[in-house]
Amino acid sequence: MIDIHPAGARHAVIWLHGLGDSGAGLAPLVEALALPADLPVRHLLPDAPERPITINMGYKMRGWYDIRSFDDPADRAVEAHVRESADRIAALLSQLVAEGFAPGNIVLAGFSQGGVIASFTALRHPAPLAGLLCMSTYLAAPEQLVEEMSEAARALPICYMHGIYDDVVPLSMGWDARQQLEAAGLTLAWHEYPMRHEICRPQLGDIRTWLLARLLP
Template identity: 85%
Template sequence: MIDLHPDGARHAVIWLHGLGDSGAGLAPLVDALDLPTSLPVRHLLPDAPERPITINMGHKMRGWYDIRSFEQPEDRAVESHVRESAASIQGLLERLIAEGFAPERIVLAGFSQGGVIASFTALRCPQTLAGLLCMSTYLAAPDALLGEMSEAARSLPICYMHGIYDDVVALSMGWEAKNRLEAAGLALEWHEYPMRHEICRPQLADIRAWLLARLGA
């Protein structure tokens, strides 16, 4: 795990990478945001475990969960793996809190698979977090959301971002997540970009502005 911990940091962002990537692979995003030095923020970028991924012919790679197919919601994310990974990230949250970081100063963020785990964790987290940022992603176990969502999640600032031309996680899957969250009574900010399964420059400016608003700058 990469842990960027500047002196005086009172805020933290946990960044969760996509399938086959790593914390190091997502680290350039943190640099590109160019957050002000007057607001020192701790950035944690954990690595998913290596596991066989069915849609990649069973080859082993870093993945927060297995994907059997994108045809049915239950196949998009093996639920037992999702829950294991979410428990691991909740443990990382608890560690940050034990170190003195207030929950309301911690943001959970993720791209693709990482966004799935970020949302699954944040929506069930008993503490009120600073925000949830999900990029090019979808919901795991959507039918369980209403029964498992925490009371703290009802006031959670949420932002979803998706590429119109995403050929890995279709835009419709992002809209499905948006509709599920709104049906659960949650409000969220939504952004679309003329891009594929990636992060584009205009999106960086929006991420930066959203983070600064959440972290009180």
């Protein structure tokens, strides 16, 4: 795990990468945000475990969960793996709190698979977090959201971002996630960009603006 921990940091962002990537793969994003020097923020970029991924012929790669097929939503994110990974991130949140970071000063962010785990964790976390940022992603086990969602999640600032031309996680899956969250009584900011399954330059500015609104005192 990459842990960028500037002196005096009272805020933290946990960044969760996509399938086949690593924490190091998201590190350039953190640098590109160029957050103000007078706002020291701790950035944690954990690595998913290596596991066989069915859709990739069973090859082992870093993945927060297996994807068995793209046809059935239940096979798109193996729930047992999702819960296992969410428990790991919840433990990381608890570790930060034990080190003195208030839950209200911690943002969970994720891209693709990482966004699935970020949302699954944040929406069930018992304490109010600073925010949830999800990029090019979807929801796992949405039919269980209303039953399992924490009371704290009702006031959670949420931002979803998606590429119009995404050919890995189609835009329709992002729309579905938005509708499922709104049906659960949640409010979220929504951004679309003329891009594929990636992070584009205009999006960086929106991420920066949203993060600063969550992190500034």
